[in-house]
Amino acid sequence: MQAAEGRKEAEACDGARSSSPASGPAPLAGSRPAAPDRLGVVNAVKPGETSRTPWIVGVSGASGTPYAAAVLRALLAAGESVDLVVSRASRLTLLDETGISFRDAHWREDLRDWLARGADGKPGTFEADLDGDAVRYWSAGDLAAGPSSGSYPAKGMLIVPASTACVAGVALGLSKDLLQRAASVTLKEGRRLVVAVRETPLSGQTLRQLVALDEAGAVVLPASPAFYAGATHIQDLVDFVAGRALDAAGVPHLLYRRWEGELGGGTSGT
Numbered sequence: 234m235q236a237a238e239g240r241k242e243a244e245a246c247d248g249a250r251s252s253s254p255a256s257g258p259a260p261l262a263g264s265r266p267a268a269p270d271r272l273g274v275v276n277a278v279k280p281g282e283t284s285r286t287p288w289i290v291g292v293s294g295a296s297g298t299p300y301a302a303a304v305l306r307a308l309l310a311a312g313e314s315v316d317l318v319v320s321r322a323s324r325l326t327l328l329d330e331t332g333i334s335f336r337d338a339h340w341r342e343d344l345r346d347w348l349a350r351g352a353d354g355k356p357g358t359f360e361a362d363l364d365g366d367a368v369r370y371w372s373a374g375d376l377a378a379g380p381s382s383g384s385y386p387a388k389g390m391l392i393v394p395a396s397t398a399c400v401a402g403v404a405l406g407l408s409k410d411l412l413q414r415a416a417s418v419t420l421k422e423g424r425r426l427v428v429a430v431r432e433t434p435l436s437g438q439t440l441r442q443l444v445a446l447d448e449a450g451a452v453v454l455p456a457s458p459a460f461y462a463g464a465t466h467i468q469d470l471v472d473f474v475a476g477r478a479l480d481a482a483g484v485p486h487l488l489y490r491r492w493e494g495e496l497g498g499g500t501s502g503t
């Protein structure tokens with residue numbers, strides 16, 4: 234963890250935070266401020282209270298920002314809370330693929346715009362309710378953010394899409410930014426890590442790094458849509474990959490039609 238000085242520096246690099254973490258993480262539901270004379274009750278959860286335990290979603294700079302949008306919408310639809318980390322490089326892919334300039338200081342507005350778009354880029358395709366504390370946003374440069382520590386509650390992490398640079402960083406434990414650090418923390422804590430890698434072809438180096446991630450306990454999930462689920466629109470292909478990522482995380486969803494043992498379901502009109 235960085236000291237307050239380092240934290241200020243990181244925030245200055247990445248722009249001011251506009252979410253509740255902007256002025257330090259908001260207290261978790263069920264937590265209490267530290268009482269120096271009563272250390273036994275710090276972070277105690279009262280009966281009936283529940284602690285917020287989010288999925289961390291990391292968006293890195295590979296092509297495929299519609300995959301991330303589909304995963305985020307489905308997590309929220311399943312009633313899950315989400316801590317979102319958007320890498321610096323992914324701002325370029327997001328700009329390229331949606332026209333949205335993602336800004337730390339206006340993340341809620343920009344995220345709402347992003348999640349409302351279909352995979353074809355059409356605005357207003359979906360409705361995204363981002364009010365409340367369901368989504369927390371952390372700057373990628375904020376190495377003192379909640380998800381940088383194993384003691385921060387989290388169910389696990391999905392990296393969607395994962396660049397080969399991100400794969401390398403996580404495989405090597407570089408922790409060059411919050412996204413990579415949160416992934417390393419997820420592995421060391423033995424939590425589910427889903428890595429939706431997007432690149433083709435894959436170099437031998439990346440393949441070896443993917444094996445290392447698999448051996449470390451991650452689910453390596455290539456962003457490769459299937460055609461047996463009756464896709465008729467680009468959104469169906471995106472939702473298939475997002476749905477498989479959620480399957481790997483154990484989160485229920487209705488994103489694609491599952492295989493039922495009958496050939497012919499992949500043809501249009503069935």
Ligand SMILES: Cc1cc2nc3c(=O)[nH]c(=O)nc-3n(C[C@H](O)[C@H](O)[C@H](O)COP(=O)(O)O)c2cc1C
Binds near residue numbers: 395399400432
């Ligand atoms: C428009 C665009 C598309 C890209 N697509 C991919 C991709 O599909 N896969 C990949 O591994 N890198 C891709 N890159 C390169 C990554 O953004 C780059 O390696 C970056 O360093 C990744 O950083 P990050 O992992 O911190 O997000 C793309 C870059 C741009 C600008």
